[in-house]
Amino acid sequence: xxxxxxxxxxxxxxYLHIGGARTALFSWAFARHHGGTFVLRIExxxxxxxxxxxxxxxxDGMQWLGxxxxxxxxxxxxxxxxxxxxxxxxxANGSAYHCYTSREELDVLRAExxxxxxxxxxxxxxxxEEDKVLPTPPATPSVIRFKNPKNGVVTWEDQVKGRIEFANxxxxxxxxxxxxxxxxxxxxxxxxxxxxxxxxxxxxxxHVNNTPRQINILQALGAEIPQYAHLSMILGxxxxxxxxxxxxxxxMQYDEDGFLPEAVINYLARLGWSHGDEEVFSRQQFVEWFxxxxxxxxxxxxxxxxxxxxxxxYMKQTPIAELSAKVKxxxxxxxxxxxxxxxxxxxxxxxxxxxxxxxxxxxxxEVFYTQVTPNPxxxxxxxxxxARLALADFTMGIASVTWExxxxxxxxxxxxxxxxxxxxxxxxxxxxxxxGQTQTPSVDALIVLIGRARVSAALAQNI
Numbered sequence: 274x275x276x277x278x279x280x281x282x283x284x285x286x287x288y289l290h291i292g293g294a295r296t297a298l299f300s301w302a303f304a305r306h307h308g309g310t311f312v313l314r315i316e317x318x319x320x321x322x323x324x325x326x327x328x329x330x331x332x333d334g335m336q337w338l339g340x341x342x343x344x345x346x347x348x349x350x351x352x353x354x355x356x357x358x359x360x361x362x363x364x365a366n367g368s369a370y371h372c373y374t375s376r377e378e379l380d381v382l383r384a385e386x387x388x389x390x391x392x393x394x395x396x397x398x399x400x401x402e403e404d405k406v407l408p409t410p411p412a413t414p415s416v417i418r419f420k421n422p423k424n425g426v427v428t429w430e431d432q433v434k435g436r437i438e439f440a441n442x443x444x445x446x447x448x449x450x451x452x453x454x455x456x457x458x459x460x461x462x463x464x465x466x467x468x469x470x471x472x473x474x475x476x477x478x479x480h481v482n483n484t485p486r487q488i489n490i491l492q493a494l495g496a497e498i499p500q501y502a503h504l505s506m507i508l509g510x511x512x513x514x515x516x517x518x519x520x521x522x523x524x525m526q527y528d529e530d531g532f533l534p535e536a537v538i539n540y541l542a543r544l545g546w547s548h549g550d551e552e553v554f555s556r557q558q559f560v561e562w563f564x565x566x567x568x569x570x571x572x573x574x575x576x577x578x579x580x581x582x583x584x585x586x587y588m589k590q591t592p593i594a595e596l597s598a599k600v601k602x603x604x605x606x607x608x609x610x611x612x613x614x615x616x617x618x619x620x621x622x623x624x625x626x627x628x629x630x631x632x633x634x635x636x637x638x639e640v641f642y643t644q645v646t647p648n649p650x651x652x653x654x655x656x657x658x659x660a661r662l663a664l665a666d667f668t669m670g671i672a673s674v675t676w677e678x679x680x681x682x683x684x685x686x687x688x689x690x691x692x693x694x695x696x697x698x699x700x701x702x703x704x705x706x707x708x709g710q711t712q713t714p715s716v717d718a719l720i721v722l723i724g725r726a727r728v729s730a731a732l733a734q735n736i
Contacts, residue, residue, distance in 0.1 A: 277309025278472045281335075281342075282462070284316045285327035288523030289334035291515065291575070292477060292507050295541045299504065300475045301340045302542075302563040312469055313342035318349050318461055334524035338534050339556070347469070349461050356456040359464050359494070360417055360449065368493040369449060371415040372399040373408075394445040417450035419460070419490055427485035432502035432565040434478070439485035447486055463487050467496035475565075478503040502565050505545055508574040515575055531603070531630030533591070536584040545573035553586060585629040596634075597621040603635040604642065614642040615722045623714045623722060640708040641723060647705050647735065655702040655711075661736050663692040663699050668732045676725055682717040706735045 279300040283293050304311040313335070317323040332346070363369035374382075374395070383393040399407060400420060422441045431437050449460035456464075462483075466474065481503050491498055507515040527537050538556055546569070548554070548562040588596060597618045604611060611617050620638040628634040656664075667688045674680050689699050700716045707728060713719055720728050 275472055277304055277307040278312060278470050279304045279309065279475060280312040280314050280466070280469065280471050281340075282314040282316050282465070282476075283331050284319060284322075285324060285331060286319055286322040287327055288330045288525070290523060291541070293331075294334065294338060294524045294537075295507065295544055296476055296504060297335060297340050298338070298538065298541050299502075299546070299563070299568070300473075301342075302560050303473060303475060303565065304343070305560045306563050309472075310343045311340075312347070312471070313345035314347045314349070314465060314469070315345075316349050316458070316461065318455065318458060320350070320455075330523060330525065337525060337528055338538060344469075347465070349465065352461075352465070353456070355468070356461055356464055357450075357454065360456065360460075363419070363449075363493065364417065367401070368420050369417050370399060370401050370420055370446075371410065372418045372446075372448075373411050373413060373415045374398060375413075392443075397446060400446060414452040416448045416452050418446040419449045419486075419493070421446050421486070421489055427488050429484065429488060429498070429501055431481075432473075432475075432500055433505070433568045434481075434503055434570050437481065437484070441485075441489070444486060444489070449490070459483055459486050460490060463490040463494065463496070466499060467491060467494055471499050473500045473502065473565075475502045475504065478505055502568065504568065505570055505572045507544060508572050510575060510577055512574065531632030531634070532580070532584050533587045533631070536580065536587040539587070540580045540583050544575070545569050553583065581629040588625055588628065588631070588634070593618050593622050593625075596625065599631050600635050600638060603631060604639060607635075607639070609639060609642050611642050615724060619722055623718055627712075627714065637710075640710070645707065645709045645731065647709050651705050651709075651711065652702075652735065655705050656736070657698070657702075659692065659694065660698055660702045663688050663694055664702060664732060664736045666691065667699065667703075668729065668736070671720075671725060671728060671732075676721060678715075678717050678721050681720050682715075685717060706731050 281293075281297040281300045283289065283297075289297075301311045303309070315328055315331070317328070335342070360369060364371075372395075379395070382396060386393045395418070399415075400418070401407065421444050425441050427439045427441065427444075429437055447459060448457055450456050465471075466487075484501055484503075488498055509515045524537070528534070535556070538559070539553060542554075542559050542563075543552065546563070547567055551558075551562075554562075591599075597620075600621055601611060601617055614620075617638065620641050621634065624634055624637040628637055667684065670684045670688065671681070674684050685696070685699060689696055692699075701711065703716050703720070704711055704713050707719060707723055723731075
């Protein structure tokens with residue numbers, strides 16, 4: 274078997290979205306699994322819509338996901354001379370030809386075909402044929418069309434979808450260079466895949482209709498045809514095709530929303546691929562297991578709750594020093610200085626089991642480093658007269674208690690017993706006063722972390 278060479282070839286007309294990220298991941302993993310080469314190619318021939326910002330967003334997304342390329346990035350706009358060279362060769366050998374049909378003529382042709390309920394297509398009026406006399410070319414620029422075979426079928430064994438066939442009668446002579454000389458998408462892709470020795474093209478199934486055209490061009494060039502694997506679409510949580518309205522527009526939005534790249538990679542791997550019942554696995558395991566055989570041909574459905582569950586799993590697995598550094602970065606963006614507060618690692622350890630994103634975790638620990646002003650309605654709900662009396666005793670007790678969790682816990686139990694209260698009657702107002710929250714880790718651990726001075730001051734201010 275030839276050394277495997279895959280490519281990821283996004284168009285920089287927008288951000289790297291989840292569908293593109295999955296394509297990149299599968300292409301990367303297939304190359305890694307087979308000890309091959311992963312090529313990054315930026316297909317930027319759509320000059321009107323391609324932007325440097327979108328290119329950078331793609332590169333940033335790939336870097337964040339850890340999908341390092343072995344070659345590239347190659348930019349199509351930097352390969353124009355090569356495309357024009359190949360077009361001249363095709364004109365010379367008769368596999369391409371000049372077409373002078375005007376836009377107005379094409380509009381008339383389309384209208385006539387639609388009136389006859391025919392599929393709109395170019396009628397080959399400038400296509401050279403034996404014994405055919407072509408009109409005198411007008412003094413206007415021409416497009417260049419590929420001379421597509423008229424008969425037969427284009428067939429390939431798709432690595433995901435199985436055998437696919439297209440009749441050549443369904444394919445017209447597509448334009449491979451515009452009147453201004455710029456080559457078109459389908460042509461550039463063929464030259465790139467040929468020049469770069471791509472053996473496996475893994476891409477979304479929105480490209481299935483392009484494949485027969487590309488195969489015919491590659492055959493005309495005398496190039497070896499790659500293996501094709503077309504991935505099914507991704508549906509949103511609601512079962513509709515995944516789109517911007519389903520949430521994250523860009524892969525980097527997941528970073529901004531507090532997801533770990535490990536979780537996103539693990540989740541993407543399971544979108545349309547499986548290895549038995551395995552749900553949680555490392556990048557290394559994925560590479561070891563991955564092949565095209567277990568990619569499903571049916572649409573994959575995005576499940577935000579599942580991604581959140583995975584993210585929480587990976588947060589728990591992250592070394593606490595590394596996790597707290599990520600939280601610190603988020604707090605810094607908010608202008609929050611942690612120097613005057615308790616250990617961030619301790620705060621992170623206290624809350625990590627209760628949080629499913631870095632942002633939620635940062636929200637939770639922020640209270641240790643900012644002035645907490647409890648919601649008056651929440652305070653009124655939990656700070657009853659009997660709670661006030663108990664809190665007053667508790668406040669006196671913390672002045673001299675040993676500042677460690679068992680001792681604080683014992684003081685809480687002693688206080689509620691003295692006043693004939695159930696634990697929540699004291700714990701809930703403590704939570705609200707100290708954090709502004711009703712859901713927290715154990716209140717004794719919370720108190721120890723906040724520190725004697727701050728706890729005493731908060732209680733004195735609110736009771």
